[in-house]
Amino acid sequence: MTGLYDVSHRHEHGAVPGHPVAKGQPILELRGLQKKYGAVEALKPADVTFLSGEIHAIVGENGAGKSTLIKLLTGVIRRTAGEVFWCGQPVQLATPTEAISRGINAVHQEVVLCAHLSVAANMFLGDEMNRNGLMRKRAMTDAAQAVLDDLGFNLPAAALLSNLTIGQQQLVATARAAMRGTQFLIFDEPTAYLTRQESAQLFRLIRRLQAEGVTIVYISHRMEEVFELADRVSVLRDGTHVGTRLIGETNDAELIAMMINRTIEQIYHKETLPIGETIIETRGLTGPGFKDVSLSVRAGEIVGLYGLIGAGRSEFALGLYGRQPVTSGEIYWQGEKVAIRNERVAMDLGIALAPESRRDQGLCLNLPIGTNINLPVFDRLSNGLIVNRRREIENADRQINDLKIKTPTRRVLASAMSGGNQQKIVIGKWLSHGARLFIFDEPTVGVDVGTKAEIYRLFARLLEQGAGIILISSYLPEVYELSDQLHVFREGRLVASHDHRGASHEDVLTQAIGA
Amino acid sequence: MSIETATETAPAPKRGMSILFGLTLLGLLLFLWVLLGLSTNSFWTANNISNLLRQGAMTAILAVGQTFVIITAGIDLSVGAVVGFTSVTIAWLLTHGVPLWPAMFLTLLVGVLIGAFHAFGIVRMGLPAFIITLATLTSLRGIGLLITNGSTISISNDAFTDFSRADFLGIPSLFWMVLVVAIPAYIFLHLSRWGRYLFAVGSNSEAARLSGVNVNRTIYLAYILSSTCAAFVGILLASRIGIGNATQAEGWELQAIASSVIGGTSLFGAVGSVHGPLLGAFILATINNGANLLNVNSFWQRIITGALIIVIVYFDQLRRRGSR
Numbered sequence: 001m002t003g004l005y006d007v008s009h010r011h012e013h014g015a016v017p018g019h020p021v022a023k024g025q026p027i028l029e030l031r032g033l034q035k036k037y038g039a040v041e042a043l044k045p046a047d048v049t050f051l052s053g054e055i056h057a058i059v060g061e062n063g064a065g066k067s068t069l070i071k072l073l074t075g076v077i078r079r080t081a082g083e084v085f086w087c088g089q090p091v092q093l094a095t096p097t098e099a100i101s102r103g104i105n106a107v108h109q110e111v112v113l114c115a116h117l118s119v120a121a122n123m124f125l126g127d128e129m130n131r132n133g134l135m136r137k138r139a140m141t142d143a144a145q146a147v148l149d150d151l152g153f154n155l156p157a158a159a160l161l162s163n164l165t166i167g168q169q170q171l172v173a174t175a176r177a178a179m180r181g182t183q184f185l186i187f188d189e190p191t192a193y194l195t196r197q198e199s200a201q202l203f204r205l206i207r208r209l210q211a212e213g214v215t216i217v218y219i220s221h222r223m224e225e226v227f228e229l230a231d232r233v234s235v236l237r238d239g240t241h242v243g244t245r246l247i248g249e250t251n252d253a254e255l256i257a258m259m260i261n262r263t264i265e266q267i268y269h270k271e272t273l274p275i276g277e278t279i280i281e282t283r284g285l286t287g288p289g290f291k292d293v294s295l296s297v298r299a300g301e302i303v304g305l306y307g308l309i310g311a312g313r314s315e316f317a318l319g320l321y322g323r324q325p326v327t328s329g330e331i332y333w334q335g336e337k338v339a340i341r342n343e344r345v346a347m348d349l350g351i352a353l354a355p356e357s358r359r360d361q362g363l364c365l366n367l368p369i370g371t372n373i374n375l376p377v378f379d380r381l382s383n384g385l386i387v388n389r390r391r392e393i394e395n396a397d398r399q400i401n402d403l404k405i406k407t408p409t410r411r412v413l414a415s416a417m418s419g420g421n422q423q424k425i426v427i428g429k430w431l432s433h434g435a436r437l438f439i440f441d442e443p444t445v446g447v448d449v450g451t452k453a454e455i456y457r458l459f460a461r462l463l464e465q466g467a468g469i470i471l472i473s474s475y476l477p478e479v480y481e482l483s484d485q486l487h488v489f490r491e492g493r494l495v496a497s498h499d500h501r502g503a504s505h506e507d508v509l510t511q512a513i514g515a
Numbered sequence: 516m517s518i519e520t521a522t523e524t525a526p527a528p529k530r531g532m533s534i535l536f537g538l539t540l541l542g543l544l545l546f547l548w549v550l551l552g553l554s555t556n557s558f559w560t561a562n563n564i565s566n567l568l569r570q571g572a573m574t575a576i577l578a579v580g581q582t583f584v585i586i587t588a589g590i591d592l593s594v595g596a597v598v599g600f601t602s603v604t605i606a607w608l609l610t611h612g613v614p615l616w617p618a619m620f621l622t623l624l625v626g627v628l629i630g631a632f633h634a635f636g637i638v639r640m641g642l643p644a645f646i647i648t649l650a651t652l653t654s655l656r657g658i659g660l661l662i663t664n665g666s667t668i669s670i671s672n673d674a675f676t677d678f679s680r681a682d683f684l685g686i687p688s689l690f691w692m693v694l695v696v697a698i699p700a701y702i703f704l705h706l707s708r709w710g711r712y713l714f715a716v717g718s719n720s721e722a723a724r725l726s727g728v729n730v731n732r733t734i735y736l737a738y739i740l741s742s743t744c745a746a747f748v749g750i751l752l753a754s755r756i757g758i759g760n761a762t763q764a765e766g767w768e769l770q771a772i773a774s775s776v777i778g779g780t781s782l783f784g785a786v787g788s789v790h791g792p793l794l795g796a797f798i799l800a801t802i803n804n805g806a807n808l809l810n811v812n813s814f815w816q817r818i819i820t821g822a823l824i825i826v827i828v829y830f831d832q833l834r835r836r837g838s839r
Contacts, residue, residue: 360722
């Protein structure tokens, strides 16, 4: 029996594997572990060894493959190739149940618990205390309370989870994992939503788990946390395991240099075009998720917005587009003050938005490609109310050809397309509509390198035609190389601005993280 | 890192599949007719066929209206109650001396208002479609009963009541009413841009909104069309039975939903047609009619209808999964 708390009803589950691995010896070894989605390699063959009882940090940019790695280790997805050794034995890790039964647990960034159940019920979920088939509710509440008190969390076990802050919920999730005979615990950016005080509580818990012999994998963007907690650190970049360092033998600068890829600069196709007049300007724009943002976009330039996920860039874009209410501040369109009350007003002015999530915001997935492309322009393709079928077909086919969308016909459903082709459909919508200001929010997430290059060339074409572009990206090389002006967002505010290559990668990253 | 699984298979074009499915349904309907023709003497008589067409006509019109709503990923549980309520409305108007045409116009307007109220509840109050239409389902019957004080209103306007018994070109006038609804409905759903918007809202309302589609207006439109179709059926029903009674058309909402679903409409939205629910309605009507002719216990009709819904929708699901 391992883990902090023996809740003494585990005999139902057969033996939890003991602890045959001495501290400092390999507990989990990955050999050539690889994950492919279709042709896209989310994780290139990686060799990583986790030592028993260590705190092993994993760092990398968004899209570097960290989430893929966690999902592989916790059995959420199955590997394409490679081997995994647990305590020296080859294992499948094919299902979450298998991972949990071996003692591998994860605490996710987004809390995956039941909001409508109590804290105690969540902590015991799937592993309830029973007597004669009935739940021992009070016993569970008492046991959960004892655990929470012991950890110093100051949380009521009987409270509904939904009444807690996200940070408190994160602590519950951690306590839940700690309670369950865990030998190997993965934290996926656990402090993203925590207050300073909650973070401190969490760190105390992590150290305590380590002292009990639990191996910790700690994934974070925040360098100071990595240096505070970790024994060793592994770096991922573009799905590649770049290297592993002892924490005492490395420093900020080396890790950041390892995280940022310098070899694929050639795909960033940047032409210097004459900059024209100002298309749009915001002054002190404030709304849900962003505060006091002042910036402008001129014809022929790309304005990059960089920041971590949740830094307020997408919210700013939605505010500009009229989807979210703007509470204060002003927007000037070609010199005139405008109020953008809804999406239609934005479109009529000449703003186009390719939103962050293709799946949730960009596409009608179970409709044909053609309908998706024509959606913003059906009023133009119609005579009165009736859609002109010939023009509908012409327009869809033109975009499919121009953008090289790989499909036999426009009647194929958008859901059948790969990420890159789906992004092209979203772009096609706005090319057929036409605009002066194009907002691209994370246009290359889940898109292969070849399509990325096509999308960048398309940017140049739009700029030549006198448009301006706002490019929102969490992928630093992309915004860094393409932007004429680069603005850095942190916690809803615009914290720094640079000209093209006006600052080093390291500076920009530091400004975004706020280290 | 979120990478959509890249499955670049070549799926069959959607329209082709929908025609295939329509033909399958038509085949099923003809198969039933041939089967009944062989096993009974009375099926292919003029009397029975016009009876069948009358039976199916009203469900068919309801199902077409219902389909607009289901395509937007909503549901309208109130249509049966709207039929009962509007039968009372037209009967009350006619017995209070309102001329026939204005009375019909006002009754249809009642349908428009009920639909607008549903959309108001969904769009402005944020209620689920299931809840707001469930609420009007019970309330409308109550209001109708209050108006008539629990009894029925007899209609003495012969021109009105003769209409439902009349034929035109040898086909019951009630069946012509299906075409009066279905042809504009087809143009609206498949040829107009508002039809495209219905599908877009049902598929992903956020994407539709960000593409400049007026989502709220589209939802108003869907529910108003559904309730107006139901009010139209209320007029036809009052004409057919010669009375207005708020308890009439009990359970017709489920008949309408069943017809729509058998006709290939997806309750998840964004999949549906006009011809599908028409065929679905007449398949259900044929089963009822045939069961009567074969002296099958009417309880069995319900069981057969339920089984048919499961079988047809299951095969439709298989087909969809296969085409993904």
